[in-house]
Amino acid sequence: GAGVSQSPSNKVTEKGKDVELRCDPISGHTALYWYRQSLGQGLEFLIYFQGNSAPDKSGLPSDRFSAERTGGSVSTLTIQRTQQEDSAVYLCASSLWQGSAQPQHFGDGTRLSIL
Amino acid sequence: SQQGEEDPQALSIQEGENATMNCSYKTSINNLQWYRQNSGRGLVHLILIRSNEREKHSGRLRVTLDTSKKSSSLLITASRAADTASYFCATDAAAGGTSYGKLTFGQGTILTVHP
Numbered sequence: 001g002a003g004v005s006q007s008p009s010n011k012v013t014e015k016g017k018d019v020e021l022r023c024d025p026i027s028g029h030t031a032l033y034w035y036r037q038s039l040g041q042g043l044e045f046l047i048y049f050q051g052n053s054a055p056d057k058s059g060l061p062s063d064r065f066s067a068e069r070t071g072g073s074v075s076t077l078t079i080q081r082t083q084q085e086d087s088a089v090y091l092c093a094s095s096l097w098q099g100s101a102q103p104q105h106f107g108d109g110t111r112l113s114i115l
Numbered sequence: 116s117q118q119g120e121e122d123p124q125a126l127s128i129q130e131g132e133n134a135t136m137n138c139s140y141k142t143s144i145n146n147l148q149w150y151r152q153n154s155g156r157g158l159v160h161l162i163l164i165r166s167n168e169r170e171k172h173s174g175r176l177r178v179t180l181d182t183s184k185k186s187s188s189l190l191i192t193a194s195r196a197a198d199t200a201s202y203f204c205a206t207d208a209a210a211g212g213t214s215y216g217k218l219t220f221g222q223g224t225i226l227t228v229h230p
Contacts, residue, residue: 043220101146102216106157
């Protein structure tokens with residue numbers, strides 16, 4: 001079946017603009033995760049969804065970052081007033097349900113470049 | 116700080132040789148997972164080992180876990196050029212409550228297998 005789909009695959013935008021990144025998880029997967037991968041920081045957890053609720057937003061770097069999930073499926077990560085340090089690859093993953101011992105299935109990411 | 120630290124940072128070997136990568140972590144864990152990432156792609160789950168397991172095999176992969184030393188190793192036997200990728204360990208910390216699969220990743224080992 002289809003894997004995790006992320007769009008756009010690449011995004012170049014000017015500093016100060018807002019961007020919206022989309023994640024379409026594997027059908028039936030109730031848990032959804034956003035991570036950020038950058039050269040300096042490696043892979044960092046951003047936010048987790050179980051269904052439509054986000055019990056853990058602890059990884060969001062600032063209040064410019066927000067995310068939502070609707071219908072227990074598609075999720076969008078929004079970055080407002082982008083800064084150059086937001087440049088990174090944003091990865092989305094889903095798993096069948098929340099909890100330990102669940103392998104996470106990753107999309108290929110959105111490569112975000114802030115000019 | 117990174118929960119998982121990996122060594123070596125880079126490993127270059129010939130096809131047919133074995134590759135060993137190590138991961139150390141800082142806190143108690145529920146489980147430890149290994150992922151592979153090909154250039155420009157998302158992460159692919161390889162194997163999961165629970166905190167009460169010491170060794171696990173999957174095809175050419177062998178993972179060990181030593182919770183007393185807070186370390187794990189991934190062995191790839193009879194390596195192939197197609198194994199060229201970055202390899203990450205990821206831990207799911209045992210926070211005392213319900214685990215929901217928030218993963219903390221190491222910095223990764225870049226493996227190059229020469230034909």
